[in-house]
Amino acid sequence: MKAAPFAYDAPTTPEEAVGVLAEHGDAAKVLAGGQSLLPMLALRLAVFDRLVDVGRIGALQGIERRGDALWIGAGTTDAAVERSAEVASAAPLVARATPLIGHLQIRNRGTLGGSIAHADPAAEYPAVALALDASMDVLGPGGRRTVAAADFFTGLWSTVVEPDELLVGVSFPVWSGRCGFAVEEFARRHGDFAIAGAVVAVELGGDDGVRRCAVGLIGMGSTPLRAPTAEKAATGAAVGGVDADEIGRLAAADAVGVPSDLHGTAGYRRRVCAAVVTRAWTKAVEEARRG
């Protein structure tokens, strides 16, 4: 349970971090909060020659409104997100997903950017980023680029971020109007990764028609997923006529590559997924109707 030896750098600017990453390539790994990376190193599921600790980079910290989006610095801890009134009002889905991440000791160290860059399909923030069409600010030796969440996640624990690039921040579009948001998960034990989970955002028009909606799925594939068929079925419909159970069924059917392991078969996960989507849809719609 001890990590293999590695060298350590603690740069103080994003550019300096990228410089170190560019020099060492695949052999180096970014260390953010370390709540996923350090267990993997301790269990020797992963081995790196060098860790680049980005925890001392002030430019990666912060939560600020930038036009129609809420920007959250990649190094912002889950606990800071959880405490933020700005997040609660501008990105309620992010706020509601946060208490479901691990336990308080984990949230005091874990970071939003770390979770998204780690890209665990069973984690909350990647699914929220995908559902809200967030955009990722990525810094590399050639400069900055912005990547849409839909293009960001490429597979289990993998993203388009190159070994010499650093995720700097994430911009979550702010949904305004009559909106509702909900996150529902089912896990065997409190704080565990969910067997399946759902994040839902809904915006209603004045006539109670579904103006837009987003359904994100947690733990249902090798990446976080959207449920396009379910979203399409609801969008434009009168909300009263949308059957929440049907949305759940459609969303579960949308998942591809559903994992099967000792926690549950793919078939069982689909059933759990349908149930959590239905619950999240119902809650989000109730909230939107009150708005």
Added chain:
Amino acid sequence: MDEIVVEVRVNGAPRRAQVEPRLTLADFLRERCRLTGTHLGCEHGVCGACTVLLDGAAVRSCLVLAVQAQGREVTTVEGLATDGGLTDVQQAFRDCHGLQCGFCTPGFVVTVTAMLADDPAPDDTAVREALSGNLCRCTGYQGILAAVRSVVDERAKEAS
């Protein structure tokens, strides 16, 4: 690998040591500072036994590198009581049978201390939520919950 000199304040006292980057804060505290009150159960962030305060926030010290604590303030279970006695949280664990073998206890005591600093009047759901990251495998959680309840009630009484 190059060793690094770390300087950390532990329970108010400056500590300095030359360490490998892979040394966890937990091992730094136990082996370099000889503060063996912090217990290591799983060493990969599941059991909560190694919980300490880092700049006042409860963290799992097996998931923090000693080098990450550079220049910061750490409080272990040894540092909670300042007068050689027990804090009210520690006393309540004793009074309410909140421990049996005691292995998980430092993690619970530190977690509860941090939780009550953040939220002095948690309901039972909030207490259970806060305790959920710490595992006890012998006495069970009812005594621990009762201990937290009694601290909350006593503090409320004193404040009124």
